[in-house]
Amino acid sequence: MARVLILGGGFGGVVAAESLAKELGDEHEITLVSRSRRFLFYPALVRLAFGKCGPDDVSFDLRKSMLSRRVNFIEAEVARLDLDGRRAILAHGEVAGSISYDYVIFALGRRLATERVAGFFEHAHHLLALDGALKFGEAIRDFRDGQALIGQCPDARLPVPVYETALALSRLIGDEGQAKTRITVVGPGSLESELQDERMARTLAEAFARRGIEYVADFPISKITSGAVSTADQRELDYNLLMLLPPFTGSSAVSHLGITNDDNYVNVDWNMKVIGVERMYAVGDCVNFAGPKMGHMAVNQAEVVAANLAAEISGREPTAHYQHDLMMVVEGDGESIYFHKDLWTDEPAKVRHGTFWSWAKRVHEKYWEATHA
Ligand SMILES: Cc1cc2nc3c(=O)[nH]c(=O)nc-3n(C[C@H](O)[C@H](O)[C@H](O)COP(=O)(O)OP(=O)(O)OC[C@H]3O[C@@H](n4cnc5c(N)ncnc54)[C@H](O)[C@@H]3O)c2cc1C
Numbered sequence: 001m002a003r004v005l006i007l008g009g010g011f012g013g014v015v016a017a018e019s020l021a022k023e024l025g026d027e028h029e030i031t032l033v034s035r036s037r038r039f040l041f042y043p044a045l046v047r048l049a050f051g052k053c054g055p056d057d058v059s060f061d062l063r064k065s066m067l068s069r070r071v072n073f074i075e076a077e078v079a080r081l082d083l084d085g086r087r088a089i090l091a092h093g094e095v096a097g098s099i100s101y102d103y104v105i106f107a108l109g110r111r112l113a114t115e116r117v118a119g120f121f122e123h124a125h126h127l128l129a130l131d132g133a134l135k136f137g138e139a140i141r142d143f144r145d146g147q148a149l150i151g152q153c154p155d156a157r158l159p160v161p162v163y164e165t166a167l168a169l170s171r172l173i174g175d176e177g178q179a180k181t182r183i184t185v186v187g188p189g190s191l192e193s194e195l196q197d198e199r200m201a202r203t204l205a206e207a208f209a210r211r212g213i214e215y216v217a218d219f220p221i222s223k224i225t226s227g228a229v230s231t232a233d234q235r236e237l238d239y240n241l242l243m244l245l246p247p248f249t250g251s252s253a254v255s256h257l258g259i260t261n262d263d264n265y266v267n268v269d270w271n272m273k274v275i276g277v278e279r280m281y282a283v284g285d286c287v288n289f290a291g292p293k294m295g296h297m298a299v300n301q302a303e304v305v306a307a308n309l310a311a312e313i314s315g316r317e318p319t320a321h322y323q324h325d326l327m328m329v330v331e332g333d334g335e336s337i338y339f340h341k342d343l344w345t346d347e348p349a350k351v352r353h354g355t356f357w358s359w360a361k362r363v364h365e366k367y368w369e370a371t372h373a
Pocket residue numbers: 007008009010011012013033034035036042043044045046076077078079107108109110127128158160161251253283284285286293294295296297298329
């Protein structure tokens with residue numbers, strides 16, 4: 001019998017748990033630990049902020065859904081991993097002390113390094129938690145005139161909600177509101193560096209231009225005060241409404257183990273095995289792959305992990321490989337834009353437009369909830 005411990009109840013951890021439960025026999029024990037028993041469907045938070053759906057539409061009870069798949073669920077905070085002792089140390093929650101494992105899947109996502117941008121907590125809205133999205137929604141409803149500033153801080157690595165927020169705000173304001181308002185998207189680099197593709201960048205720049213949205217490139221925000229954001233070299237932009245994604249880093253639970261890069265992202269190979277460690281896999285936002293960090297990547301990686309771990313446990317060679325594709329649907333001005341790019345080659349991205357993609361994204365959300373809740 002093998003004891004498999006999965007740390008993190010987001011897209012990566014949940015799909016790894018479900019897929020493993022299907023692959024492994026009943027004699028094996030699977031346990032998932034996460035700090036909250038609610039699963040949050042992040043991609044719907046822009047729509048939530050704009051009042052298109054409610055809190056119950058974007059989350060579900062993880063404990064119930066795990067138990068129905070014979071996965072044990074523990075609500076607790078993971079403090080750190082002890083690789084030699086093969087155990088995770090839990091700081092507080094339902095289980096105190098430590099929990100031992102034979103195999104571990106690390107899926108704790110990214111850490112929000114808000115401390116790197118002075119004033120972030122005090123002044124910026126964000127979309128990285130349910131209450132944050134609801135508060136931003138209230139601010140959107142109060143926004144009648146002035147400057148809206150939407151963007152990513154350095155190292156944020158999540159452009160989709162920024163683009164969707166700018167386009168949704170422009171739609172809400174309408175052509176008549178444009179005389180009194182201005183929407184600016186701000187980024188630390190260029191659109192091309194955010195999207196890693198010239199064609200995707202051009203398509204998005206055209207969508208912004210059609211809606212009168214300005215894009216300010218090369219503006220690494222380092223400080224926020226009431227009414228203005230600034231860079232380390234003293235450039236400033238004013239705002240009346242501010243939504244920013246903070247810098248991301250990897251989880252601090254493994255930062256001391258020598259298995260991460262400089263930003264604390266876990267070093268994995270394309271089998272999703274942690275480099276230099278036996279019996280450990282990692283998936284999702286916590287791993288060291290280049291480019292934006294997306295939920296569909298976490299899901300694909302989790303399926304690779306489940307296949308490889310099931311093989312390893314039954315004494316077979318783990319042969320499943322992850323393919324690092326970027327797929328994005330940016331809900332836009334009337335129609336949506338679909339991007340698809342292989343991030344491990346120089347092949348240009350595929351770009352498609354149409355109302356179909358927004359519908360497909362919605363259907364995918366419903367499908368996710370129906371199959372995982
Ligand atoms: C507003 C928004 C819109 C997005 N839109 C899209 C989109 O359109 N398409 C797309 O593909 N992706 C999108 N994403 C990105 C996607 O949500 C993430 O890439 C995805 O959630 C990563 O999954 P994960 O399992 O690696 O991490 P997470 O989903 O972050 O899960 C990590 C889990 O671990 C838990 N955890 C963390 N630390 C600890 C700890 N120390 N102890 C215990 N538990 C802990 C967390 O509570 C969480 O449950 C969006 C994200 C946001 C915020």
